[in-house]
Amino acid sequence: MKLSTLYLLCGDPDQFRRAKAIKNVLIGRRTVSNLYWGLEYDLLSYFGVLRNFSLGDEQATIDALVRAKMVIVDEGLLYKLTPEGQDKKQELSNSLGATKELTTVVKYDIVRFSRRFIFAAQVISEYSYANSQYYPQTIGFFDDQLIKRWFIQNKERQLPQYFHDLLENFLTSLNSDLLANIFVQSLSGHKFSGETEEQIATETGLDPTIVQLQWLKLYAKLFLQLHDDRLTPLKLLLSDLERPVMSKSAQQTFDLFISQNKFNPAKIAQVRGIKLTTVLEHLLEAAIIQPRGQFPFDRLLTSSLKTKLRDNQSKVDGEWQFQDAKAHIPELQFFQFRLFQILERKLGQND
Amino acid sequence: MIDLNKELHKHSAFKSFRPGQEEVLLNLFAGQNTLAVLPTGGGKTLLYQLYGAITHQRVLIVSPLISLMQDQVGRLQYLGSKRVVAITSAMDFKERTAILRNLSHYQYIYVSPEMLVNQSVFPFVAQQNIGLFVIDEAHCITEWGPDFRPDYLRLGAVRKQLGNPLTLMMTATATQPTRTDILQRMGFSVGEARQVVMPTNRRNIFLSAKVCANQKEKNDQLESLVSHLDGSGIIYFSSKSQAEQIAAMLTQKTHKRVMAYHGGMDNQQRFRIQQQFMNDDIDIVCATSAFGMGIDKENVRFVIHYHLPNNIQSYVQEIGRCGRDQQPSLAILLYEPNDQYLQLGLIENTIPEEQLLSYLYQHPNELEKNDAFRVIKYYYDTGKSFEEAVSIFDQAKKHRIQELEAIIAYIYTTGCRRKLLLQHFDEVVNNENSEFCCDFHSDFWGHWREFNDHYLKGVKQVKRQRSTDWHQILNNLFLLKN
Numbered sequence: 060m061k062l063s064t065l066y067l068l069c070g071d072p073d074q075f076r077r078a079k080a081i082k083n084v085l086i087g088r089r090t091v092s093n094l095y096w097g098l099e100y101d102l103l104s105y106f107g108v109l110r111n112f113s114l115g116d117e118q119a120t121i122d123a124l125v126r127a128k129m130v131i132v133d134e135g136l137l138y139k140l141t142p143e144g145q146d147k148k149q150e151l152s153n154s155l156g157a158t159k160e161l162t163t164v165v166k167y168d169i170v171r172f173s174r175r176f177i178f179a180a181q182v183i184s185e186y187s188y189a190n191s192q193y194y195p196q197t198i199g200f201f202d203d204q205l206i207k208r209w210f211i212q213n214k215e216r217q218l219p220q221y222f223h224d225l226l227e228n229f230l231t232s233l234n235s236d237l238l239a240n241i242f243v244q245s246l247s248g249h250k251f252s253g254e255t256e257e258q259i260a261t262e263t264g265l266d267p268t269i270v271q272l273q274w275l276k277l278y279a280k281l282f283l284q285l286h287d288d289r290l291t292p293l294k295l296l297l298s299d300l301e302r303p304v305m306s307k308s309a310q311q312t313f314d315l316f317i318s319q320n321k322f323n324p325a326k327i328a329q330v331r332g333i334k335l336t337t338v339l340e341h342l343l344e345a346a347i348i349q350p351r352g353q354f355p356f357d358r359l360l361t362s363s364l365k366t367k368l369r370d371n372q373s374k375v376d377g378e379w380q381f382q383d384a385k386a387h388i389p390e391l392q393f394f395q396f397r398l399f400q401i402l403e404r405k406l407g408q409n410d
Numbered sequence: 411m412i413d414l415n416k417e418l419h420k421h422s423a424f425k426s427f428r429p430g431q432e433e434v435l436l437n438l439f440a441g442q443n444t445l446a447v448l449p450t451g452g453g454k455t456l457l458y459q460l461y462g463a464i465t466h467q468r469v470l471i472v473s474p475l476i477s478l479m480q481d482q483v484g485r486l487q488y489l490g491s492k493r494v495v496a497i498t499s500a501m502d503f504k505e506r507t508a509i510l511r512n513l514s515h516y517q518y519i520y521v522s523p524e525m526l527v528n529q530s531v532f533p534f535v536a537q538q539n540i541g542l543f544v545i546d547e548a549h550c551i552t553e554w555g556p557d558f559r560p561d562y563l564r565l566g567a568v569r570k571q572l573g574n575p576l577t578l579m580m581t582a583t584a585t586q587p588t589r590t591d592i593l594q595r596m597g598f599s600v601g602e603a604r605q606v607v608m609p610t611n612r613r614n615i616f617l618s619a620k621v622c623a624n625q626k627e628k629n630d631q632l633e634s635l636v637s638h639l640d641g642s643g644i645i646y647f648s649s650k651s652q653a654e655q656i657a658a659m660l661t662q663k664t665h666k667r668v669m670a671y672h673g674g675m676d677n678q679q680r681f682r683i684q685q686q687f688m689n690d691d692i693d694i695v696c697a698t699s700a701f702g703m704g705i706d707k708e709n710v711r712f713v714i715h716y717h718l719p720n721n722i723q724s725y726v727q728e729i730g731r732c733g734r735d736q737q738p739s740l741a742i743l744l745y746e747p748n749d750q751y752l753q754l755g756l757i758e759n760t761i762p763e764e765q766l767l768s769y770l771y772q773h774p775n776e777l778e779k780n781d782a783f784r785v786i787k788y789y790y791d792t793g794k795s796f797e798e799a800v801s802i803f804d805q806a807k808k809h810r811i812q813e814l815e816a817i818i819a820y821i822y823t824t825g826c827r828r829k830l831l832l833q834h835f836d837e838v839v840n841n842e843n844s845e846f847c848c849d850f851h852s853d854f855w856g857h858w859r860e861f862n863d864h865y866l867k868g869v870k871q872v873k874r875q876r877s878t879d880w881h882q883i884l885n886n887l888f889l890l891k892n
Contacts, residue, residue: 177678187889197480198677200505200508201508220888236880243880247682250886252686252691261661
């Protein structure tokens with residue numbers, strides 16, 4: 060995927076945003092810092108949405124965007140959209156449409172689902188022509204086996220008719236021939252090899268990355284539809300695709316924190332045999348990811364500390380430094396500072 | 411006595427054997443280890459596929475490239491063998507473990523030499539009863555080639571450890587010294603292995619080369635050729651980015667459907683482009699040399715080299731991808747004087763400098779850390795002194811430069827290109843049809859459009875009409891009974 064397109068889509072005309080953090084959010088590099096910036100830039104619901112893709116080099120991409128007069132930069136690879144950049148973002152957003160389906164990609168491995176579906180469609184297409192001499196796709200050992208197993212279990216179920224009707228109905232429901240055409244070109248089968256994103260981009264005038272994002276959205280939509288269909292013969296293709304929202308270890312820490320015992324961080328560190336700093340990182344992760352009402356901020360931030368922090372808060376969006384705050388509140392710890400920022404951000408979002 | 415022709419019809423769609431195939435199979439059925447030099451398109455895959463199908467024995471194939479292995483697995487599956495697997499470094503630990511535990515379920519096992527000698531892999535392979543041990547692209551064994559892979563040198567020992575199974579070594583091009591080297595390194599003494607060597611010459615491929623003044627002239631020439639030549643074509647590049655740029659340029663400036671193809675693409679893109687090319691949905695592929703090794707497209711009409719090939723052997727292999735249907739085809743090598751520096755740069759990059767060698771000999775722990783040091787590690791592990799290693803790499807570099815000079819000499823030759831090319835393989839041109847040979851015998855560059863009209867246009871190519879309506883595409887994808 061082209062990182063330049065993604066930077067335009069995730070950029071802002073008023074706020075300098077961190078190019079590295081945005082890329083890390085999209086590929087789902089799970090650190091508290093990346094999660095925090097995801098929250099700050101309203102991108103948290105897309106955390107890890109593009110983990111299956113290679114996105115290119117951030118410095119080279121920003122340099123190219125500067126040359127194209129789409130962004131201006133500040134030190135440390137912070138960038139802001141120019142009016143031209145904002146126009147381009149608008150154009151890209153219009154061609155992408157709503158991004159709600161992309162949040163499904165965060166919760167489920169939709170790329171893996173699409174590979175399984177495309178391979179299954181190829182097998183069924185050739186099967187419908189009774190052709191056993193063709194080049195099958197390879198989608199990894201386990202999924203190759205899964206498709207084989209699925210086919211053997213289901214081949215009596217009139218699968219060509221099922222696939223045809225499923226896709227006919229699904230694509231009709233999109234109410235867009237453009238999207239339906241983009242979708243069918245992701246398939247391959249009997250005497251049909253589909254098209255690459257570049258080929259579709261050339262034909263439609265869309266940006267190739269928008270084509271790839273459309274594929275993700277469409278497969279997410281199809282996945283949800285099948286997920287809700289208890290009778291679909293494609294059940295096996297939907298298995299083992301869930302992605303945990305929080306890391307397993309952070310979840311364990313959080314579970315202890317909100318358990319009836321109300322363990323404090325030091326106690327959790329002792330019980331779990333891990334460092335206190337790790338516990339604090341886990342709690343920050345939980346504070347970012349959990350809805351505001353489900354994280355007991357008050358147990359970690361006293362009212363007086365919150366008041367002091369509020370009084371000293373920077374007016375500049377997103378770039379309030381810990382050192383500045385600590386200069387005014389000497390006893391302040393970084394953990395408290397970050398937790399307060401998370402709380403304020405969540406209050407602002409009013410979730 | 412096995413009726414090989416009957417077996418061929420039973421297990422494949424081929425009507426008859428290609429030259430050399432039957433002889434190789436007869437050798438194998440007589441229990442003879444065999445070195446087979448069959449030209450590109452000569453049907454090497456069929457040899458071990460058929461042997462496996464007839465004997466029901468397990469076949470272990472050592473193959474150099476992941477992409478090639480994937481193509482070959484697909485190809486064997488295409489040909490009807492379902493119990494095929496490739497063990498590659500692209501697999502994650504879980505995947506590899508699952509395959510190794512279930513290895514006995516597979517009849518055809520592809521593996522890279524590095525994987526095969528890996529201590530976590532070899533014991534599983536050694537437990538299997540191997541009926542035929544195949545070394546594909548056996549020229550990689552020779553130390554002086556650009557494709558040299560040190561782990562190929564361990565295959566002689568591996569064979570012993572596997573209990574000396576019947577062995578088939580295969581390559582498309584090998585000079586006499588290369589053949590001797592392969593046999594020696596596999597541990598065969600003279601007379602212990604049979605050789606089946608088919609002529610390298612492909613009479614149906616017309617040879618031509620052109621020296622351009624600069625890159626612009628070369629691009630213009632390429633554009634003109636691509637616009638007017640009929641049929642499918644492959645254009646070879648030594649850089650991925652150039653392959654992409656030129657593909658974009660040709661798409662823009664010609665009416666042809668052109669796509670880039672290289673190792674940097676993901677599996678699905680590769681699959682799609684290969685399929686489109688096979689189905690004649692695209693006309694031209696701008697590729698790096700990995701393209702086409704496992705692809706059997708019969709009707710490629712021309713191969714153009716935009717950059718210099720590594721050496722004469724590689725060139726012969728690469729042009730061999732056109733004209734597999736035995737119809738007239740065309741090989742063109744485009745050259746501008748700066749190209750040699752690009753190639754020299756590639757040689758410099760692949761052969762370590764003395765300074766690096768010295769550092770690594772002093773810090774041998776570093777050898778583990780980078781796969782690029784594998785060749786150096788091989789010499790270090792086999793007890794070569796620093797001075798010996800320097801001398802070996804020096805020799806290798808000289809050899810590579812000589813090979814480059816040979817290719818440049820081929821371009822500038824004022825004689826018959828075929829004669830020069832075949833000299834490298836100790837072959838003599840007999841009664842060659844001088845009308846259809848090379849641009850020495852005829853004024854090809856003055857009349858290449860007529861050449862196209864006369865030889866390439868006549869070969870029918872079925873162009874399918876691509877539907878762009880999704881309803882239509884769905885209806886065609888799934889054939890419904892009612």
